[in-house]
Amino acid sequence: MRRTTVGFVAALAAVLLLAAGIGLQQARRNRYAKYSDSFFDTFDTLTMVVAYTESEQEFNACFERVHTRFQELHRLYDIYNDYDGVNNVKTINDNAGIRPVKVDKDLTDLILFAKDWYRRTGGKTNIAMGAVLRIWHAYREEGRDDPDNARIPPMEELLEAAKHTDIDKVIVDAENSTVYLADRKMSLDVGAVAKGYATEVVAREAIAQGLKSGMISAGGNVRSIGGPLDGVRKRWGVGIQNPDKPVISDEGLLDVVFVDNASVVSSGDYQRYYIVDGKVFHHIIDPTTLMPADYYRAVTVVTEDSGVADFLSTALFLLPYEQSRELVESLDGVQALWVMPDGEVKATEGMNRMLRSKGASGSKPL
Numbered sequence: 001m002r003r004t005t006v007g008f009v010a011a012l013a014a015v016l017l018l019a020a021g022i023g024l025q026q027a028r029r030n031r032y033a034k035y036s037d038s039f040f041d042t043f044d045t046l047t048m049v050v051a052y053t054e055s056e057q058e059f060n061a062c063f064e065r066v067h068t069r070f071q072e073l074h075r076l077y078d079i080y081n082d083y084d085g086v087n088n089v090k091t092i093n094d095n096a097g098i099r100p101v102k103v104d105k106d107l108t109d110l111i112l113f114a115k116d117w118y119r120r121t122g123g124k125t126n127i128a129m130g131a132v133l134r135i136w137h138a139y140r141e142e143g144r145d146d147p148d149n150a151r152i153p154p155m156e157e158l159l160e161a162a163k164h165t166d167i168d169k170v171i172v173d174a175e176n177s178t179v180y181l182a183d184r185k186m187s188l189d190v191g192a193v194a195k196g197y198a199t200e201v202v203a204r205e206a207i208a209q210g211l212k213s214g215m216i217s218a219g220g221n222v223r224s225i226g227g228p229l230d231g232v233r234k235r236w237g238v239g240i241q242n243p244d245k246p247v248i249s250d251e252g253l254l255d256v257v258f259v260d261n262a263s264v265v266s267s268g269d270y271q272r273y274y275i276v277d278g279k280v281f282h283h284i285i286d287p288t289t290l291m292p293a294d295y296y297r298a299v300t301v302v303t304e305d306s307g308v309a310d311f312l313s314t315a316l317f318l319l320p321y322e323q324s325r326e327l328v329e330s331l332d333g334v335q336a337l338w339v340m341p342d343g344e345v346k347a348t349e350g351m352n353r354m355l356r357s358k359g360a361s362g363s364k365p366l
Contacts, residue, residue, distance in 0.1 A: 030231035032213065035059035039067050042074035043195045045219030052213040052229035062211055069202045070218070076107045077194040079130070079187075089188050093130065097184025100173065106201065108172050111179060114193050117311045118167055121327060124318040125311055126287055128170050130187030131161035136285055143274035143281075150276045158290040161185075165287070196221045196265055196310020203306065220266045223306040227260040233362035238264045243297040243339055254339065256356040263306035267313040268298030268339070284317050293318045297339040302351060304333060312336075321346070 032052035037059075040046045049066050053059040075081075079089045087103045095101050114127045135153045143150030164186040171180045181187070195218050203216055203223040213229040215222065215236055227234045235258040242254040257264055269292070272283035286293040299317045301309045316324045316336055328336045328348060335351035352358045 030229060032229040034228075034230065035063075037063045039070070042070040043077075043198070043218060045195070047216065047218040050215040050217075051211060051225075053211075062206060062209070062214075065209065066202050066206060066216065069205060070198060073106060073194075073198040073201065076104055077110065077190050077198065079189055079191075089190055092179050092181060093187040096181035096186055100171070100176075100178035100180035102176070102178050105177055108174055108177055108179060110190060110194065110197050111170065111172055111188070112174065113197060113307060114190065114311065115167060115170065115172070117193075117308065117315075121312065121315045122319070122323075123167075124287060125192050125315045126165060126167055127188050127190050127193065128165045128167040128186060129285070129287060130189035131164045131185060132158055132287075132290060133189045133191070133285060134187065135161055136283065140272070140274045140281070140283065143276060147275065150274055152276050152281060155290070162287075162290055192314040193307060193311045195219060196263070197307035199223045199310075200263070200306035200308075220271065221306055221310055222264040224259050224262055224264075228362070235260045235362045237356070237362050240264075240266060240300050240337065241268070241270070241298070243268050243270045244343065254345070255337075257300070257302060257337075257351070257354045258356070258360045258362050259302060259354065262302055262304050263309040264300065264302050265306065265309035265313045266298055266300040267317045269296075270298070284314060286318050294341065295320055295324070297341060297343070299324070299339070300337040300351075301328075302335040302354065303331075308334075 032054060034050065034052050035056060036048060036050045038046055038048045047070060049063050051059055051062060053062065075083045075086050076088050079093065082090060087101050088107065092101045092103065111127065118126055135157055139151060139153050164183050166183065169182040169186060170188065171182055199216055199218045199221045200223060203225055206214065207225055211225055213226040215224050222238050224236045228236055237256045237258050239253040240255045240257060242252055245251040267284060269280065269282035273280050282292045284293055285291065296317055299313050301313045301316065303309050312334065316327065319327060321338060324338065328334050335348045335354070337345060337347040337351050339345055347355070354360050
């Protein structure tokens with residue numbers, strides 16, 4: 001079995017891919033063997049690839065294609081760095097109010113996807129929030145580097161930045177593959193959707209190239225392909241992190257959801273945060289209050305498309321429970337689980353049928 005060791009234990013455990021006691025010997029009786037590998041050079045997170053293939057050579061070829069595509073998409077969706085010969089999100093931001101930027105179709109597709117789902121979900125997840133999120137990012141980084149002097153941004157500064165977040169001023173010319181920000185003070189931040197969208201792109205390409213059984217886990221974004229080909233299970237088990245416990249502890253998992261051909265994505269207040277005067281300030285900013293949303297500790301979404309799951313996990317986190325649940329129930333093929341501030345867990349009926357705590361397993365029918 002090929003396996004790469006990466007010294008980032010916390011990220012490794014962010015999503016636990018459960019083997020459920022199935023061994024390699026059993027898998028071999030079913031023609032397929034289980035292989036895994038990982039990399040840590042894209043989207044600031046550990047990405048794991050697990051697959052059942054007929055040979056290690058087949059897995060290695062698949063893994064290299066997955067890794068290469070993640071690197072390509074990472075460069076395109078990067079908001080902080082320049083790359084030779086690449087026009088990416090940073091290039092678009094640098095040219096706000098100046099000129100349209102010619103970009104790769106993978107980037108225009110992402111932006112059009114985010115604009116479409118912005119409107120379909122009531123406008124809470126906004127990739128044009130870059131001016132506001134950049135301020136929070138700077139204060140968060142400063143606060144983590146110097147905790148004794150950590151501060152929250154002045155509201156006056158946030159309100160001024162919020163004047164430059166109109167998504168209608170993100171102008172995409174799909175025919176000519178250009179993007180123009182019609183406000184020189186605005187900028188894009190695709191952090192709420194890019195990793196999940198990239199995971200979906202790569203998963204679909206892997207399927208088209210012949211992969212029948214696998215799992216891609218990019219941080220908290222999990223995309224399953226088929227079911228495990230071990231001859232026993234029909235579904236993969238994906239751990240949902242307990243927001244109150246270290247993920248590597250015995251109580252690190254809140255529950256396990258069993259899926260096949262589906263994505264599992266969580267957003268939570270435990271993922272990126274800093275502390276000011278003893279209070280935690282996380283990274284999911286409400287576009288209305290311009291402050292971190294406080295409706296939940298975490299939200300988990302299950303649906304087929306990883307990009308949709310990523311986008312929705314943020315949108316649902318930013319809505320009060322009644323509206324959040326109403327949005328889920330208005331969409332086909334979407335299930336969700338909410339962890340309330342007091343630790344109470346609420347879930348849609350379909351989600352309950354997939355949870356280990358409600359009797360589901362990888363081999364039992366849903």
